[in-house]
Amino acid sequence: MLSLLSRARKSMGRIAVAVTTLALAACQPTAPSRGPSIDTSVPVPVALLVPAGSGQASDELLARSLQNAARLAISDLGSIKIDLRVYNTAGQAGQAQSMAIKAIDEGAKIILGPVFAQEANAAGVAAASRGVNVLAFSNNPDIAGGNVFILGPTFQNTAARLASYAVRQGKSRIMIVHDQNQAGLIGRTAIEQGVARSGGSVVAVGSYEFSQNGVVQAAPKIAAAAKANNAQALFLTADTAGALPLVSQLLADSGMGPAATQFIGLTRWDIPAATLALPGVQGGWFALPDPNLYQQFQSRYQAAFGEAPHPISGLAYDGIAAIGALVKQGKSNALTGSALTNGAGFVGVNGVFRLRADGLNDRGLAIAQIRNNQVVVIDPAPRSFGGAGF
Incomplete structure (x- = not known):
């Protein structure tokens, strides 16, 4: 699913990518x-x-x-x-x-x-x-x-929730890994703000040209920077339709991963479901809406209209x-x-x-981890504002 809804798409090699265009009308509503x-x-x-x-x-x-x-x-x-x-x-x-x-x-x-x-x-x-x-x-x-x-759901809200959880779990030294495109830059800013508000530190930033070759060339440098700066987590902006399958695998092959460095995803790593089987995302964290409430909606929608709801x-x-x-x-x-x-x-x-x-909006999000190709909620979504998770 696109991180930022847009119509602009282009294909690069074997990576199926989705690029966001933010060329808006010159007159903003004020x-x-x-x-x-x-x-x-x-x-x-x-x-x-x-x-x-x-x-x-x-x-x-x-x-x-x-x-x-x-x-x-x-x-x-x-x-x-x-x-x-x-x-x-x-x-x-x-x-x-x-x-x-x-x-x-x-x-x-x-x-x-x-x-x-x-x-x-x-x-x-x-x-x-x-x-x-x-x-x-x-x-x-x-x-x-x-x-x-x-x-x-906004990058700002998601980044704040994940950064707060990471810091509470002792993963306060965070390296940002982002696509060199507009969505990646927006994601980077959101993560920087979220980490700062949570009391953590951005110890390094790595990026890659938004192409298959760009990811291949950048991955060893990103891994080296993470090790040199003692990063406890890599916060990735990539999504499944873009660089996530390749960049997560190459970083894992370079010695990154949950055993050494926690992977955190700014986007939904459970959509599409095939993402859960990617080797590089195993053990990774991401945020999602309250799964129990959404599953109830899915069931009711299916019963009422005879088909699954759009995401x-x-x-x-x-x-x-x-x-x-x-x-x-x-x-x-x-x-x-x-x-x-x-x-x-x-x-x-x-x-x-x-x-x-x-x-903008604030949404109560759950934190999930991918374990053995399955989604496991490790920190439930808050049910009200002002409590844990906000």
Whole structure:
């Protein structure tokens, strides 16, 4: 699964890579995070922007899954009524902007979605002047802020959780290993910040050109730097679709690995499931949403719709859960920025989460380790804010 949702892809040798492009609209949404007044005694109009209409089967599947998850969440709200209105963006920024304007003209009080960073940014710009907030499915921090809140798990949140756990386990001397691309640089910054906040030290930084040959050439140098700086952990930004299979194996072959140096992954090492069989990731740590809650969602979704949910469809459920919890309070200002960013947060299928004033989010994540090709949770996800894990 892509670390940052994007459409740009290119292949390099035998490494199947996914490259993120963060070329966003020049105008970022900067309007204050206010929101329209609502009448909670009647169904609240909510616009759901999905990428249907692009002609790509993957977008149609994602659109259907997001819509199904949103409707499943609505069914769980009981007496709270949501008037869900679905708009197709074709995954394009221009159409997302048009659909956002149309949705607001037709009475939408909040926008849920869209998915891709460029279209979420465009929708946010369109909605800003109308005082409507956007809960986007993106995890790209560059579009967050003003009236745009991102629901996707962020590198910052993941890095902070993993770094905190590593320091508590005595792995405070950390070396960062990152791809030489935009996603890798964003990941590096997130790890640096997370380690600093956790009281650890970044003792070295290694990187590699985003190609098969680049990884092969860099791996021995990275291993040597880790040993020279007595690194207790290597924090990798690579994902399965990119360099992870090769870089983890080459570093393990160079004497790295859990017996000597703990591997930590910034991305999900359980998606796809085949990743769990990679020799280089055995013993590695990574973060994931509360697996028990998500498995319950998967089972319910499968029973209701006869197919497995898309991996990010739970974000649509979470968005509706947050909106429903606020509407339940019966206040006309339930969908303003101040209401959306209440410190107690919300509970969704991915666990507890809260929206921040800067448009980013905090999510309760579990720490898992890969043992014998299996995921083993070694530190459970927190069930509330303020406790262990935050």
